Amino acid sequence: MIPVFVGSRVMFEEMNRVLVEHRIKPVIDRVFAFEEAPEALKYLESGAHFGKIVITV
Numbered sequence: 685m686i687p688v689f690v691g692s693r694v695m696f697e698e699m700n701r702v703l704v705e706h707r708i709k710p711v712i713d714r715v716f717a718f719e720e721a722p723e724a725l726k727y728l729e730s731g732a733h734f735g736k737i738v739i740t741v
């Protein structure tokens with residue numbers, strides 16, 4: 685995994701305000717159950733996804 689820098693807390697709060705204001709939602713490619721986490725990581729590593737990969741808890 686590669687860490688992502690999102691900036692300061694103020695920048696994070698401003699980003700969230702803009703997301704809510706403009707009703708921007710992330711693209712979710714696939715949702716995996718927690719038990720499927722190894723498969724989710726393999727899918728992530730494959731690079732075949734377009735959007736977010738979600739693991740539900």
